[in-house]
Amino acid sequence: MIGVLKSREIDGKKRQPSSFQVFSYRLLNRYLHFLYPRLPRLRENIRQSMMPVPFEVFVANMVLSSIIAAIVGLVATISASIVFNLTPVATIILILVGSIGCSGGTFAIMQVIPAINVKTRAAKLSEEIPHYIGYMATLCASGLSLEGIFKSIAKENAAEEVVRDAKFVTRNIEILGMDVVTAISDLIKRTPNGPYSELLEGAIITFRSGGNLREYFLATAKVHLEEKKISVxxxxxxxxxxxELYTILLIVFPLMAVIMLSIMAIMNPNLGGFDLITLMNMLTYILVPLFGIVLLLMMNSMVPKR
Structure with missing residues:
Protein backbone atom coordinates (compact mmCIF):
# COMPACT_ATOMS: atom_id res chain seq x y z
CA MET A 1 0.00 0.00 0.00
CA ILE A 2 2.85 2.36 0.88
CA GLY A 3 4.51 1.59 -2.46
CA VAL A 4 1.33 2.42 -4.35
CA LEU A 5 0.98 5.74 -2.51
CA LYS A 6 4.62 6.60 -3.22
CA SER A 7 4.22 5.76 -6.93
CA ARG A 8 1.13 7.97 -7.14
CA GLU A 9 2.98 10.78 -5.36
CA ILE A 10 5.88 10.50 -7.81
CA ASP A 11 3.47 10.44 -10.76
CA GLY A 12 1.75 13.54 -9.39
CA LYS A 13 5.08 15.37 -9.21
CA LYS A 14 5.82 14.40 -12.81
CA ARG A 15 2.45 15.83 -13.86
CA GLN A 16 3.37 19.33 -12.64
CA PRO A 17 5.39 22.17 -14.21
CA SER A 18 9.08 22.14 -13.36
CA SER A 19 10.76 24.80 -11.26
CA PHE A 20 12.44 26.24 -14.36
CA GLN A 21 9.10 26.56 -16.15
CA VAL A 22 7.55 28.33 -13.17
CA PHE A 23 10.58 30.64 -12.92
CA SER A 24 10.37 31.52 -16.63
CA TYR A 25 6.66 32.31 -16.28
CA ARG A 26 7.23 34.62 -13.31
CA LEU A 27 10.09 36.33 -15.10
CA LEU A 28 8.58 36.86 -18.56
CA ASN A 29 4.80 36.61 -18.32
CA ARG A 30 4.21 40.38 -18.18
CA TYR A 31 6.15 40.85 -21.43
CA LEU A 32 4.59 38.03 -23.48
CA HIS A 33 0.90 38.93 -23.66
CA PHE A 34 1.33 39.99 -27.30
CA LEU A 35 2.66 36.53 -28.19
CA TYR A 36 -0.14 34.39 -26.74
CA PRO A 37 -2.79 35.15 -29.44
CA ARG A 38 -0.24 34.38 -32.18
CA LEU A 39 0.13 30.72 -31.15
CA PRO A 40 -3.40 29.24 -31.26
CA ARG A 41 -2.23 25.91 -32.65
CA LEU A 42 0.28 25.52 -29.84
CA ARG A 43 -2.45 26.14 -27.27
CA GLU A 44 -4.61 23.45 -28.87
CA ASN A 45 -1.74 20.95 -28.99
CA ILE A 46 -0.89 21.50 -25.32
CA ARG A 47 -4.53 20.95 -24.40
CA GLN A 48 -4.96 17.81 -26.53
CA SER A 49 -1.69 16.26 -25.38
CA MET A 50 -2.80 16.65 -21.73
CA MET A 51 0.57 18.18 -20.87
CA PRO A 52 0.77 19.22 -17.20
CA VAL A 53 1.89 22.72 -18.18
CA PRO A 54 -0.43 25.70 -18.81
CA PHE A 55 -0.10 27.36 -22.20
CA GLU A 56 1.28 30.63 -20.81
CA VAL A 57 3.90 28.81 -18.72
CA PHE A 58 5.03 26.74 -21.71
CA VAL A 59 5.38 29.83 -23.94
CA ALA A 60 7.43 31.62 -21.27
CA ASN A 61 9.61 28.53 -20.99
CA MET A 62 10.08 28.50 -24.78
CA VAL A 63 11.15 32.16 -24.84
CA LEU A 64 13.57 31.87 -21.90
CA SER A 65 15.10 28.68 -23.33
CA SER A 66 15.55 30.45 -26.67
CA ILE A 67 17.29 33.38 -24.95
CA ILE A 68 19.64 31.00 -23.13
CA ALA A 69 20.32 29.15 -26.41
CA ALA A 70 21.13 32.48 -28.11
CA ILE A 71 23.63 33.34 -25.34
CA VAL A 72 25.23 29.89 -25.60
CA GLY A 73 25.44 30.23 -29.38
CA LEU A 74 26.94 33.70 -29.01
CA VAL A 75 29.65 32.49 -26.62
CA ALA A 76 30.40 29.45 -28.79
CA THR A 77 30.72 31.48 -32.00
CA ILE A 78 32.93 34.13 -30.35
CA SER A 79 35.18 31.38 -29.00
CA ALA A 80 35.33 29.75 -32.45
CA SER A 81 36.19 33.07 -34.12
CA ILE A 82 39.05 33.63 -31.65
CA VAL A 83 40.39 30.10 -32.06
CA PHE A 84 40.33 30.20 -35.88
CA ASN A 85 41.40 33.89 -36.04
CA LEU A 86 38.58 34.94 -38.38
CA THR A 87 38.21 38.37 -39.97
CA PRO A 88 35.85 40.89 -38.32
CA VAL A 89 33.24 40.49 -41.08
CA ALA A 90 33.32 36.71 -40.87
CA THR A 91 33.16 36.93 -37.06
CA ILE A 92 30.04 39.12 -37.16
CA ILE A 93 28.34 36.83 -39.67
CA LEU A 94 29.25 33.75 -37.64
CA ILE A 95 27.97 35.34 -34.42
CA LEU A 96 24.65 36.32 -36.00
CA VAL A 97 24.14 32.93 -37.63
CA GLY A 98 25.14 31.02 -34.50
CA SER A 99 23.07 32.98 -31.98
CA ILE A 100 20.00 33.35 -34.20
CA GLY A 101 20.24 29.73 -35.34
CA CYS A 102 20.48 28.37 -31.79
CA SER A 103 17.65 30.60 -30.58
CA GLY A 104 15.34 29.91 -33.52
CA GLY A 105 16.11 26.20 -33.49
CA THR A 106 15.32 25.93 -29.77
CA PHE A 107 12.06 27.84 -30.21
CA ALA A 108 11.01 25.69 -33.19
CA ILE A 109 11.89 22.39 -31.49
CA MET A 110 10.00 23.27 -28.31
CA GLN A 111 7.00 24.34 -30.39
CA VAL A 112 6.96 20.94 -32.12
CA ILE A 113 7.10 18.92 -28.86
CA PRO A 114 3.36 19.30 -28.01
CA ALA A 115 2.39 18.24 -31.56
CA ILE A 116 4.54 15.11 -31.17
CA ASN A 117 2.90 14.43 -27.81
CA VAL A 118 -0.55 14.73 -29.44
CA LYS A 119 0.36 12.12 -32.05
CA THR A 120 1.82 9.83 -29.39
CA ARG A 121 -1.29 10.16 -27.25
CA ALA A 122 -3.56 9.48 -30.24
CA ALA A 123 -1.56 6.35 -31.11
CA LYS A 124 -1.74 5.05 -27.53
CA LEU A 125 -5.48 5.68 -27.34
CA SER A 126 -6.05 3.86 -30.63
CA GLU A 127 -4.20 0.82 -29.24
CA GLU A 128 -6.03 0.86 -25.90
CA ILE A 129 -9.61 1.49 -27.10
CA PRO A 130 -10.42 -2.06 -28.35
CA HIS A 131 -9.39 -3.51 -24.97
CA TYR A 132 -11.24 -1.01 -22.80
CA ILE A 133 -14.55 -0.86 -24.69
CA GLY A 134 -15.32 -4.46 -23.74
CA TYR A 135 -14.46 -3.62 -20.15
CA MET A 136 -16.87 -0.67 -20.29
CA ALA A 137 -19.62 -2.91 -21.67
CA THR A 138 -19.03 -5.40 -18.83
CA LEU A 139 -19.29 -2.62 -16.26
CA CYS A 140 -22.55 -1.46 -17.86
CA ALA A 141 -23.91 -5.00 -17.72
CA SER A 142 -23.13 -5.09 -13.99
CA GLY A 143 -25.43 -2.11 -13.46
CA LEU A 144 -22.96 0.80 -13.29
CA SER A 145 -23.88 4.18 -14.71
CA LEU A 146 -21.67 6.20 -17.07
CA GLU A 147 -20.17 8.00 -14.09
CA GLY A 148 -19.53 4.70 -12.32
CA ILE A 149 -17.74 3.32 -15.37
CA PHE A 150 -15.16 6.13 -15.37
CA LYS A 151 -14.74 5.89 -11.60
CA SER A 152 -14.10 2.14 -11.84
CA ILE A 153 -11.51 2.60 -14.59
CA ALA A 154 -9.90 5.41 -12.59
CA LYS A 155 -9.22 2.96 -9.76
CA GLU A 156 -6.93 0.91 -12.03
CA ASN A 157 -3.27 1.20 -11.05
CA ALA A 158 -1.94 1.69 -14.58
CA ALA A 159 -0.25 4.42 -16.58
CA GLU A 160 -2.40 3.96 -19.70
CA GLU A 161 -4.02 6.95 -21.34
CA VAL A 162 -7.59 5.69 -20.87
CA VAL A 163 -6.97 5.29 -17.12
CA ARG A 164 -5.51 8.80 -16.90
CA ASP A 165 -8.52 10.18 -18.77
CA ALA A 166 -10.86 8.35 -16.39
CA LYS A 167 -9.00 9.91 -13.46
CA PHE A 168 -9.37 13.31 -15.14
CA VAL A 169 -13.15 12.83 -15.51
CA THR A 170 -13.41 11.60 -11.91
CA ARG A 171 -11.49 14.64 -10.69
CA ASN A 172 -13.84 16.95 -12.60
CA ILE A 173 -16.85 15.27 -11.01
CA GLU A 174 -15.67 14.85 -7.43
CA ILE A 175 -13.51 17.96 -6.95
CA LEU A 176 -14.76 20.53 -9.47
CA GLY A 177 -18.41 19.54 -9.05
CA MET A 178 -19.16 18.92 -12.73
CA ASP A 179 -21.84 16.52 -13.88
CA VAL A 180 -20.73 13.52 -15.90
CA VAL A 181 -21.74 15.01 -19.28
CA THR A 182 -19.83 18.26 -18.67
CA ALA A 183 -16.79 16.34 -17.39
CA ILE A 184 -16.67 14.08 -20.45
CA SER A 185 -17.26 17.06 -22.76
CA ASP A 186 -14.24 18.74 -21.17
CA LEU A 187 -12.24 15.57 -21.83
CA ILE A 188 -13.33 15.56 -25.49
CA LYS A 189 -11.89 19.06 -25.90
CA ARG A 190 -8.57 17.70 -24.63
CA THR A 191 -8.59 14.61 -26.85
CA PRO A 192 -7.16 14.35 -30.41
CA ASN A 193 -9.72 13.83 -33.15
CA GLY A 194 -10.18 10.15 -33.83
CA PRO A 195 -11.96 6.98 -32.68
CA TYR A 196 -11.59 7.79 -28.99
CA SER A 197 -13.23 11.22 -29.22
CA GLU A 198 -15.99 9.70 -31.36
CA LEU A 199 -16.50 7.01 -28.70
CA LEU A 200 -16.88 9.64 -25.97
CA GLU A 201 -19.26 11.75 -28.06
CA GLY A 202 -21.38 8.67 -28.81
CA ALA A 203 -21.46 7.77 -25.11
CA ILE A 204 -22.73 11.27 -24.24
CA ILE A 205 -25.42 11.14 -26.95
CA THR A 206 -26.55 7.67 -25.82
CA PHE A 207 -26.62 8.75 -22.17
CA ARG A 208 -28.61 11.91 -22.90
CA SER A 209 -31.14 10.11 -25.10
CA GLY A 210 -31.66 7.37 -22.49
CA GLY A 211 -30.25 4.65 -24.72
CA ASN A 212 -28.66 1.38 -23.68
CA LEU A 213 -24.99 2.10 -22.96
CA ARG A 214 -24.16 -1.61 -22.86
CA GLU A 215 -25.44 -2.18 -26.38
CA TYR A 216 -23.65 0.95 -27.57
CA PHE A 217 -20.32 -0.19 -26.14
CA LEU A 218 -20.76 -3.73 -27.50
CA ALA A 219 -21.57 -2.46 -31.00
CA THR A 220 -18.64 -0.06 -30.92
CA ALA A 221 -16.35 -2.80 -29.60
CA LYS A 222 -17.18 -5.03 -32.57
CA VAL A 223 -16.23 -2.27 -34.99
CA HIS A 224 -12.95 -1.53 -33.23
CA LEU A 225 -12.04 -5.19 -32.94
CA GLU A 226 -12.55 -5.64 -36.68
CA GLU A 227 -10.35 -2.61 -37.33
CA LYS A 228 -7.79 -4.07 -34.93
CA LYS A 229 -7.80 -7.36 -36.85
CA ILE A 230 -7.22 -5.52 -40.12
CA SER A 231 -4.39 -3.53 -38.53
CA VAL A 232 -2.75 -6.69 -37.17
CA GLU A 244 12.73 -10.59 -46.88
CA LEU A 245 14.76 -7.42 -46.32
CA TYR A 246 16.54 -9.14 -43.44
CA THR A 247 17.47 -12.05 -45.69
CA ILE A 248 18.72 -9.74 -48.44
CA LEU A 249 20.65 -7.21 -46.31
CA LEU A 250 22.08 -9.44 -43.59
CA ILE A 251 22.61 -12.78 -45.38
CA VAL A 252 22.71 -12.48 -49.16
CA PHE A 253 24.39 -9.06 -49.46
CA PRO A 254 27.34 -9.81 -47.10
CA LEU A 255 28.02 -13.16 -48.76
CA MET A 256 27.89 -11.68 -52.27
CA ALA A 257 30.07 -8.74 -51.21
CA VAL A 258 32.70 -11.00 -49.63
CA ILE A 259 32.77 -13.23 -52.74
CA MET A 260 33.08 -10.22 -55.07
CA LEU A 261 35.83 -8.62 -52.99
CA SER A 262 37.71 -11.92 -52.79
CA ILE A 263 37.65 -12.30 -56.58
CA MET A 264 38.67 -8.66 -57.08
CA ALA A 265 41.58 -9.11 -54.66
CA ILE A 266 43.13 -11.60 -57.10
CA MET A 267 43.32 -8.90 -59.77
CA ASN A 268 43.84 -5.75 -57.71
CA PRO A 269 44.41 -5.54 -53.93
CA ASN A 270 42.94 -2.02 -53.74
CA LEU A 271 39.55 -0.56 -54.60
CA GLY A 272 38.98 3.18 -54.68
CA GLY A 273 42.06 3.78 -52.55
CA PHE A 274 40.99 1.29 -49.86
CA ASP A 275 42.60 -2.03 -49.10
CA LEU A 276 40.15 -4.89 -49.78
CA ILE A 277 40.80 -6.39 -46.33
CA THR A 278 39.81 -3.03 -44.83
CA LEU A 279 36.64 -2.99 -46.92
CA MET A 280 35.76 -6.49 -45.70
CA ASN A 281 36.29 -5.39 -42.08
CA MET A 282 34.09 -2.33 -42.66
CA LEU A 283 31.42 -4.56 -44.18
CA THR A 284 31.58 -7.01 -41.26
CA TYR A 285 31.83 -4.63 -38.31
CA ILE A 286 30.05 -1.48 -39.58
CA LEU A 287 27.58 -2.09 -42.43
CA VAL A 288 26.07 -5.38 -41.24
CA PRO A 289 25.48 -4.19 -37.63
CA LEU A 290 24.09 -0.90 -38.98
CA PHE A 291 21.63 -2.73 -41.23
CA GLY A 292 20.61 -4.91 -38.28
CA ILE A 293 19.93 -1.90 -36.04
CA VAL A 294 17.89 -0.17 -38.75
CA LEU A 295 15.80 -3.28 -39.34
CA LEU A 296 15.21 -3.74 -35.60
CA LEU A 297 13.99 -0.15 -35.27
CA MET A 298 11.70 -0.54 -38.27
CA MET A 299 10.24 -3.80 -36.96
CA ASN A 300 9.74 -2.29 -33.51
CA SER A 301 7.73 0.56 -35.04
CA MET A 302 5.57 -1.88 -37.01
CA VAL A 303 4.74 -4.36 -34.24
CA PRO A 304 1.64 -3.42 -32.14
CA LYS A 305 2.60 -2.74 -28.54
CA ARG A 306 -0.36 -4.71 -27.18
Missing part, protein backbone atom coordinates in the same frame (compact mmCIF):
# COMPACT_ATOMS: atom_id res chain seq x y z
CA UNK A 233 -3.06 -8.34 -40.59
CA UNK A 234 -1.35 -5.38 -42.23
CA UNK A 235 1.39 -5.48 -39.59
CA UNK A 236 1.92 -9.19 -40.30
CA UNK A 237 2.25 -8.50 -44.03
CA UNK A 238 4.71 -5.70 -43.31
CA UNK A 239 6.75 -8.01 -41.10
CA UNK A 240 6.88 -10.49 -43.98
CA UNK A 241 8.44 -7.80 -46.13
CA UNK A 242 10.88 -7.01 -43.32
CA UNK A 243 11.85 -10.70 -43.18
Missing amino acids: KRSTESLGIMA
Whole structure:
Protein backbone atom coordinates (compact mmCIF):
# COMPACT_ATOMS: atom_id res chain seq x y z
CA MET A 1 0.00 0.00 0.00
CA ILE A 2 2.85 2.36 0.88
CA GLY A 3 4.51 1.59 -2.46
CA VAL A 4 1.33 2.42 -4.35
CA LEU A 5 0.98 5.74 -2.51
CA LYS A 6 4.62 6.60 -3.22
CA SER A 7 4.22 5.76 -6.93
CA ARG A 8 1.13 7.97 -7.14
CA GLU A 9 2.98 10.78 -5.36
CA ILE A 10 5.88 10.50 -7.81
CA ASP A 11 3.47 10.44 -10.76
CA GLY A 12 1.75 13.54 -9.39
CA LYS A 13 5.08 15.37 -9.21
CA LYS A 14 5.82 14.40 -12.81
CA ARG A 15 2.45 15.83 -13.86
CA GLN A 16 3.37 19.33 -12.64
CA PRO A 17 5.39 22.17 -14.21
CA SER A 18 9.08 22.14 -13.36
CA SER A 19 10.76 24.80 -11.26
CA PHE A 20 12.44 26.24 -14.36
CA GLN A 21 9.10 26.56 -16.15
CA VAL A 22 7.55 28.33 -13.17
CA PHE A 23 10.58 30.64 -12.92
CA SER A 24 10.37 31.52 -16.63
CA TYR A 25 6.66 32.31 -16.28
CA ARG A 26 7.23 34.62 -13.31
CA LEU A 27 10.09 36.33 -15.10
CA LEU A 28 8.58 36.86 -18.56
CA ASN A 29 4.80 36.61 -18.32
CA ARG A 30 4.21 40.38 -18.18
CA TYR A 31 6.15 40.85 -21.43
CA LEU A 32 4.59 38.03 -23.48
CA HIS A 33 0.90 38.93 -23.66
CA PHE A 34 1.33 39.99 -27.30
CA LEU A 35 2.66 36.53 -28.19
CA TYR A 36 -0.14 34.39 -26.74
CA PRO A 37 -2.79 35.15 -29.44
CA ARG A 38 -0.24 34.38 -32.18
CA LEU A 39 0.13 30.72 -31.15
CA PRO A 40 -3.40 29.24 -31.26
CA ARG A 41 -2.23 25.91 -32.65
CA LEU A 42 0.28 25.52 -29.84
CA ARG A 43 -2.45 26.14 -27.27
CA GLU A 44 -4.61 23.45 -28.87
CA ASN A 45 -1.74 20.95 -28.99
CA ILE A 46 -0.89 21.50 -25.32
CA ARG A 47 -4.53 20.95 -24.40
CA GLN A 48 -4.96 17.81 -26.53
CA SER A 49 -1.69 16.26 -25.38
CA MET A 50 -2.80 16.65 -21.73
CA MET A 51 0.57 18.18 -20.87
CA PRO A 52 0.77 19.22 -17.20
CA VAL A 53 1.89 22.72 -18.18
CA PRO A 54 -0.43 25.70 -18.81
CA PHE A 55 -0.10 27.36 -22.20
CA GLU A 56 1.28 30.63 -20.81
CA VAL A 57 3.90 28.81 -18.72
CA PHE A 58 5.03 26.74 -21.71
CA VAL A 59 5.38 29.83 -23.94
CA ALA A 60 7.43 31.62 -21.27
CA ASN A 61 9.61 28.53 -20.99
CA MET A 62 10.08 28.50 -24.78
CA VAL A 63 11.15 32.16 -24.84
CA LEU A 64 13.57 31.87 -21.90
CA SER A 65 15.10 28.68 -23.33
CA SER A 66 15.55 30.45 -26.67
CA ILE A 67 17.29 33.38 -24.95
CA ILE A 68 19.64 31.00 -23.13
CA ALA A 69 20.32 29.15 -26.41
CA ALA A 70 21.13 32.48 -28.11
CA ILE A 71 23.63 33.34 -25.34
CA VAL A 72 25.23 29.89 -25.60
CA GLY A 73 25.44 30.23 -29.38
CA LEU A 74 26.94 33.70 -29.01
CA VAL A 75 29.65 32.49 -26.62
CA ALA A 76 30.40 29.45 -28.79
CA THR A 77 30.72 31.48 -32.00
CA ILE A 78 32.93 34.13 -30.35
CA SER A 79 35.18 31.38 -29.00
CA ALA A 80 35.33 29.75 -32.45
CA SER A 81 36.19 33.07 -34.12
CA ILE A 82 39.05 33.63 -31.65
CA VAL A 83 40.39 30.10 -32.06
CA PHE A 84 40.33 30.20 -35.88
CA ASN A 85 41.40 33.89 -36.04
CA LEU A 86 38.58 34.94 -38.38
CA THR A 87 38.21 38.37 -39.97
CA PRO A 88 35.85 40.89 -38.32
CA VAL A 89 33.24 40.49 -41.08
CA ALA A 90 33.32 36.71 -40.87
CA THR A 91 33.16 36.93 -37.06
CA ILE A 92 30.04 39.12 -37.16
CA ILE A 93 28.34 36.83 -39.67
CA LEU A 94 29.25 33.75 -37.64
CA ILE A 95 27.97 35.34 -34.42
CA LEU A 96 24.65 36.32 -36.00
CA VAL A 97 24.14 32.93 -37.63
CA GLY A 98 25.14 31.02 -34.50
CA SER A 99 23.07 32.98 -31.98
CA ILE A 100 20.00 33.35 -34.20
CA GLY A 101 20.24 29.73 -35.34
CA CYS A 102 20.48 28.37 -31.79
CA SER A 103 17.65 30.60 -30.58
CA GLY A 104 15.34 29.91 -33.52
CA GLY A 105 16.11 26.20 -33.49
CA THR A 106 15.32 25.93 -29.77
CA PHE A 107 12.06 27.84 -30.21
CA ALA A 108 11.01 25.69 -33.19
CA ILE A 109 11.89 22.39 -31.49
CA MET A 110 10.00 23.27 -28.31
CA GLN A 111 7.00 24.34 -30.39
CA VAL A 112 6.96 20.94 -32.12
CA ILE A 113 7.10 18.92 -28.86
CA PRO A 114 3.36 19.30 -28.01
CA ALA A 115 2.39 18.24 -31.56
CA ILE A 116 4.54 15.11 -31.17
CA ASN A 117 2.90 14.43 -27.81
CA VAL A 118 -0.55 14.73 -29.44
CA LYS A 119 0.36 12.12 -32.05
CA THR A 120 1.82 9.83 -29.39
CA ARG A 121 -1.29 10.16 -27.25
CA ALA A 122 -3.56 9.48 -30.24
CA ALA A 123 -1.56 6.35 -31.11
CA LYS A 124 -1.74 5.05 -27.53
CA LEU A 125 -5.48 5.68 -27.34
CA SER A 126 -6.05 3.86 -30.63
CA GLU A 127 -4.20 0.82 -29.24
CA GLU A 128 -6.03 0.86 -25.90
CA ILE A 129 -9.61 1.49 -27.10
CA PRO A 130 -10.42 -2.06 -28.35
CA HIS A 131 -9.39 -3.51 -24.97
CA TYR A 132 -11.24 -1.01 -22.80
CA ILE A 133 -14.55 -0.86 -24.69
CA GLY A 134 -15.32 -4.46 -23.74
CA TYR A 135 -14.46 -3.62 -20.15
CA MET A 136 -16.87 -0.67 -20.29
CA ALA A 137 -19.62 -2.91 -21.67
CA THR A 138 -19.03 -5.40 -18.83
CA LEU A 139 -19.29 -2.62 -16.26
CA CYS A 140 -22.55 -1.46 -17.86
CA ALA A 141 -23.91 -5.00 -17.72
CA SER A 142 -23.13 -5.09 -13.99
CA GLY A 143 -25.43 -2.11 -13.46
CA LEU A 144 -22.96 0.80 -13.29
CA SER A 145 -23.88 4.18 -14.71
CA LEU A 146 -21.67 6.20 -17.07
CA GLU A 147 -20.17 8.00 -14.09
CA GLY A 148 -19.53 4.70 -12.32
CA ILE A 149 -17.74 3.32 -15.37
CA PHE A 150 -15.16 6.13 -15.37
CA LYS A 151 -14.74 5.89 -11.60
CA SER A 152 -14.10 2.14 -11.84
CA ILE A 153 -11.51 2.60 -14.59
CA ALA A 154 -9.90 5.41 -12.59
CA LYS A 155 -9.22 2.96 -9.76
CA GLU A 156 -6.93 0.91 -12.03
CA ASN A 157 -3.27 1.20 -11.05
CA ALA A 158 -1.94 1.69 -14.58
CA ALA A 159 -0.25 4.42 -16.58
CA GLU A 160 -2.40 3.96 -19.70
CA GLU A 161 -4.02 6.95 -21.34
CA VAL A 162 -7.59 5.69 -20.87
CA VAL A 163 -6.97 5.29 -17.12
CA ARG A 164 -5.51 8.80 -16.90
CA ASP A 165 -8.52 10.18 -18.77
CA ALA A 166 -10.86 8.35 -16.39
CA LYS A 167 -9.00 9.91 -13.46
CA PHE A 168 -9.37 13.31 -15.14
CA VAL A 169 -13.15 12.83 -15.51
CA THR A 170 -13.41 11.60 -11.91
CA ARG A 171 -11.49 14.64 -10.69
CA ASN A 172 -13.84 16.95 -12.60
CA ILE A 173 -16.85 15.27 -11.01
CA GLU A 174 -15.67 14.85 -7.43
CA ILE A 175 -13.51 17.96 -6.95
CA LEU A 176 -14.76 20.53 -9.47
CA GLY A 177 -18.41 19.54 -9.05
CA MET A 178 -19.16 18.92 -12.73
CA ASP A 179 -21.84 16.52 -13.88
CA VAL A 180 -20.73 13.52 -15.90
CA VAL A 181 -21.74 15.01 -19.28
CA THR A 182 -19.83 18.26 -18.67
CA ALA A 183 -16.79 16.34 -17.39
CA ILE A 184 -16.67 14.08 -20.45
CA SER A 185 -17.26 17.06 -22.76
CA ASP A 186 -14.24 18.74 -21.17
CA LEU A 187 -12.24 15.57 -21.83
CA ILE A 188 -13.33 15.56 -25.49
CA LYS A 189 -11.89 19.06 -25.90
CA ARG A 190 -8.57 17.70 -24.63
CA THR A 191 -8.59 14.61 -26.85
CA PRO A 192 -7.16 14.35 -30.41
CA ASN A 193 -9.72 13.83 -33.15
CA GLY A 194 -10.18 10.15 -33.83
CA PRO A 195 -11.96 6.98 -32.68
CA TYR A 196 -11.59 7.79 -28.99
CA SER A 197 -13.23 11.22 -29.22
CA GLU A 198 -15.99 9.70 -31.36
CA LEU A 199 -16.50 7.01 -28.70
CA LEU A 200 -16.88 9.64 -25.97
CA GLU A 201 -19.26 11.75 -28.06
CA GLY A 202 -21.38 8.67 -28.81
CA ALA A 203 -21.46 7.77 -25.11
CA ILE A 204 -22.73 11.27 -24.24
CA ILE A 205 -25.42 11.14 -26.95
CA THR A 206 -26.55 7.67 -25.82
CA PHE A 207 -26.62 8.75 -22.17
CA ARG A 208 -28.61 11.91 -22.90
CA SER A 209 -31.14 10.11 -25.10
CA GLY A 210 -31.66 7.37 -22.49
CA GLY A 211 -30.25 4.65 -24.72
CA ASN A 212 -28.66 1.38 -23.68
CA LEU A 213 -24.99 2.10 -22.96
CA ARG A 214 -24.16 -1.61 -22.86
CA GLU A 215 -25.44 -2.18 -26.38
CA TYR A 216 -23.65 0.95 -27.57
CA PHE A 217 -20.32 -0.19 -26.14
CA LEU A 218 -20.76 -3.73 -27.50
CA ALA A 219 -21.57 -2.46 -31.00
CA THR A 220 -18.64 -0.06 -30.92
CA ALA A 221 -16.35 -2.80 -29.60
CA LYS A 222 -17.18 -5.03 -32.57
CA VAL A 223 -16.23 -2.27 -34.99
CA HIS A 224 -12.95 -1.53 -33.23
CA LEU A 225 -12.04 -5.19 -32.94
CA GLU A 226 -12.55 -5.64 -36.68
CA GLU A 227 -10.35 -2.61 -37.33
CA LYS A 228 -7.79 -4.07 -34.93
CA LYS A 229 -7.80 -7.36 -36.85
CA ILE A 230 -7.22 -5.52 -40.12
CA SER A 231 -4.39 -3.53 -38.53
CA VAL A 232 -2.75 -6.69 -37.17
CA LYS A 233 -3.06 -8.34 -40.59
CA ARG A 234 -1.35 -5.38 -42.23
CA SER A 235 1.39 -5.48 -39.59
CA THR A 236 1.92 -9.19 -40.30
CA GLU A 237 2.25 -8.50 -44.03
CA SER A 238 4.71 -5.70 -43.31
CA LEU A 239 6.75 -8.01 -41.10
CA GLY A 240 6.88 -10.49 -43.98
CA ILE A 241 8.44 -7.80 -46.13
CA MET A 242 10.88 -7.01 -43.32
CA ALA A 243 11.85 -10.70 -43.18
CA GLU A 244 12.73 -10.59 -46.88
CA LEU A 245 14.76 -7.42 -46.32
CA TYR A 246 16.54 -9.14 -43.44
CA THR A 247 17.47 -12.05 -45.69
CA ILE A 248 18.72 -9.74 -48.44
CA LEU A 249 20.65 -7.21 -46.31
CA LEU A 250 22.08 -9.44 -43.59
CA ILE A 251 22.61 -12.78 -45.38
CA VAL A 252 22.71 -12.48 -49.16
CA PHE A 253 24.39 -9.06 -49.46
CA PRO A 254 27.34 -9.81 -47.10
CA LEU A 255 28.02 -13.16 -48.76
CA MET A 256 27.89 -11.68 -52.27
CA ALA A 257 30.07 -8.74 -51.21
CA VAL A 258 32.70 -11.00 -49.63
CA ILE A 259 32.77 -13.23 -52.74
CA MET A 260 33.08 -10.22 -55.07
CA LEU A 261 35.83 -8.62 -52.99
CA SER A 262 37.71 -11.92 -52.79
CA ILE A 263 37.65 -12.30 -56.58
CA MET A 264 38.67 -8.66 -57.08
CA ALA A 265 41.58 -9.11 -54.66
CA ILE A 266 43.13 -11.60 -57.10
CA MET A 267 43.32 -8.90 -59.77
CA ASN A 268 43.84 -5.75 -57.71
CA PRO A 269 44.41 -5.54 -53.93
CA ASN A 270 42.94 -2.02 -53.74
CA LEU A 271 39.55 -0.56 -54.60
CA GLY A 272 38.98 3.18 -54.68
CA GLY A 273 42.06 3.78 -52.55
CA PHE A 274 40.99 1.29 -49.86
CA ASP A 275 42.60 -2.03 -49.10
CA LEU A 276 40.15 -4.89 -49.78
CA ILE A 277 40.80 -6.39 -46.33
CA THR A 278 39.81 -3.03 -44.83
CA LEU A 279 36.64 -2.99 -46.92
CA MET A 280 35.76 -6.49 -45.70
CA ASN A 281 36.29 -5.39 -42.08
CA MET A 282 34.09 -2.33 -42.66
CA LEU A 283 31.42 -4.56 -44.18
CA THR A 284 31.58 -7.01 -41.26
CA TYR A 285 31.83 -4.63 -38.31
CA ILE A 286 30.05 -1.48 -39.58
CA LEU A 287 27.58 -2.09 -42.43
CA VAL A 288 26.07 -5.38 -41.24
CA PRO A 289 25.48 -4.19 -37.63
CA LEU A 290 24.09 -0.90 -38.98
CA PHE A 291 21.63 -2.73 -41.23
CA GLY A 292 20.61 -4.91 -38.28
CA ILE A 293 19.93 -1.90 -36.04
CA VAL A 294 17.89 -0.17 -38.75
CA LEU A 295 15.80 -3.28 -39.34
CA LEU A 296 15.21 -3.74 -35.60
CA LEU A 297 13.99 -0.15 -35.27
CA MET A 298 11.70 -0.54 -38.27
CA MET A 299 10.24 -3.80 -36.96
CA ASN A 300 9.74 -2.29 -33.51
CA SER A 301 7.73 0.56 -35.04
CA MET A 302 5.57 -1.88 -37.01
CA VAL A 303 4.74 -4.36 -34.24
CA PRO A 304 1.64 -3.42 -32.14
CA LYS A 305 2.60 -2.74 -28.54
CA ARG A 306 -0.36 -4.71 -27.18
